[in-house]
Amino acid sequence: MTTVRxxxxxxxxAAGRRFxxxxxxxxxxxxxxxxxxxxxxxxxxxxxxxxAPRHLLRGGERVELEAELETEVDAQPEDIALNIRYEDDDLMVIDKPVGLVVHPGAGNSAGTLLNALLHHSAAQAELPRGGIVHRLDKDTAGLMIxxxxxxxxxxxxxxxxRHDVHRxxxxVVLGTMVAGGTVDQPIGRHQHDxxxxxxxxxxxxxxxxxxxxxxxxxFRAHSVVQCNLETGRTHQIRVHMAHLGHPLVGDQLYGNGLRLPRGASQELIDALRGFRRQALHAEKLAFEHPLTxxxxxxxxPRPADQEALIAALRADTALHPIED
Incomplete structure (x- = not known):
């Protein structure tokens, strides 16, 4: 453990204020x-x-702090490869692959990003959640701080x-969307599931x-959509797109099944049927370094499976142009 003084x-x-x-x-x-x-x-x-914490100050007192940074997590380090896009003494930016769980939970006690972080640096154990400040779903690829x-x-x-991190x-969603917009709808735990x-x-x-x-x-029955988060609720994009009637391709939790355009090629049929995760990618991250x-x-870069899916949709549209 690290001792701080x-x-x-x-x-x-500060006179008159609580300690x-x-x-x-x-x-x-x-x-x-x-x-x-x-x-x-x-x-x-x-x-x-x-x-006591509520002690009222008079101003000018001397403060002495000496404490140990206790271990905040009890997961075990595991030698799991990390795609680190940036790293300094205070933070790192990770490009998470599809299939990697971020934090251990029910049914995922090992093999997670947290286990990989602890192997990369044992000091991560002294930080809440091992330093993980936001999450991506298991089957969502892309950038994390x-x-x-x-x-x-x-x-x-x-x-x-404060929404000071641009994400x-x-x-890729079901249905042909006409225009962009904003979904401003609160999200909470589902009532029955x-x-x-x-x-x-x-x-x-x-x-x-x-x-x-x-x-x-x-495309004829699908759209590629850019989403920018102002907030960061669990499953936010998946829930909001489903709320609009345009769930993500491959989303087993919020989707409503396969949608094939009339006369779809075998290539497109195979691409849509074979896409077994939500078609979502955290493609861009921008922020001011909190200390410097x-x-x-x-x-x-777009994951290979999502790239192949979009290529198949483009090929289908080339054969069956959309009439505006």
């Missing part, structure tokens, strides 16, 4: 919940004495909450969810 003086402007509130401002690299726990455990002293330091983790979580996806999410009123447990989309290509302020931007 800090000494500082309480700003005079835990001011401490969170003095050490923004740590979450408030972590700092509060350290105060209660006596790992943060005020003028050499243990005080992973924190490597407490400071970056705290900042990235806040950036995601762009490509989806615990594996699913659904559009739910806020009063009924739904949380704000906003997806902006535009049509890139239209540097603008970072990454693009991920």
């Amino acid at each position: 800090h000494e500082a003086s309480v700003p005079v402007s 835990d509130q001011s401490l969170a401002e003095m050490f923004p690299e740590y979450s408030r919940s972590r700092l509060t726990a350290w105060i209660k455990e006596g790992k943060v002293l005020l003028d050499g004495a243990k005080v 992973v924190a490597k330091s407490i400071a970056a983790h705290t900042a990235l979580v806040a950036m995601l909450a 762009q996806y490509e989806a 615990r594996l699913k999410q659904g559009v739910r009123d806020v009063e009924d447990g739904g949380k704000e969810a906003i997806t902006h989309y535009r049509v890139r290509e239209r 302020g540097e603008h970072l931007e990454f693009e991920s």
Whole structure:
């Protein structure tokens, strides 16, 4: 475990404020919940004495913090290859392949991205969720940010909450979409199926969810759509596209089966029938580095199976042009 030590003086402007509130401002690299726990455990002293988190400050007191970063995860390291697009002391950007589960859960106790991260760096075990600040579904490929330091983790979580991370996806959906738009519909746990999410009123447990989309290509019975997330709810794009009546190709959870255009070639039939995952790819990621302020931007090439699917749809459209 890593031991952290800090000494500082309480700003005079903090007079009359609670200790835990001011401490969170003095050490923004740590979450408030972590700092509060350290105060209660006596790992943060005020003028050499243990005080309660609610203690009111007078300003100018001496703060001494000495604590160990406890192990936050209990998964085992595994030698799983990672496609790392960027890495420094504070964060890395991963290009996740199709089929890789992000975090261990029921039925997936090993072989996950978290196991791979722990093998890459044992220090990831000292970060909440091993540094994973947002997720992709198992069968969604593409770009993810992973924190490597407490400071970056705290900042990235806040950036995601403020919608300061640009995340762009490509989806292949059922149906010919005419124009783009925005879906502003809250999402919550499905009422009857615990594996699913659904559009739910806020009063009924739904949380704000906003997806902006535009049509890139239209085919006879399918469309390629660009989706930009303003929020990041579980299965957000899959739920919102299904809500519009255009579920993703291959989506076993939210889809409504195979859709073949009249006179489809065997190539297209095989491509559609053989696509067994949701046709979704996290293709672009852009954000300001939380500690240096540097603008970072990454693009991920389209997965081979999605490339082949779109090629088959294009070939079909060439044979059967769409009338505008």
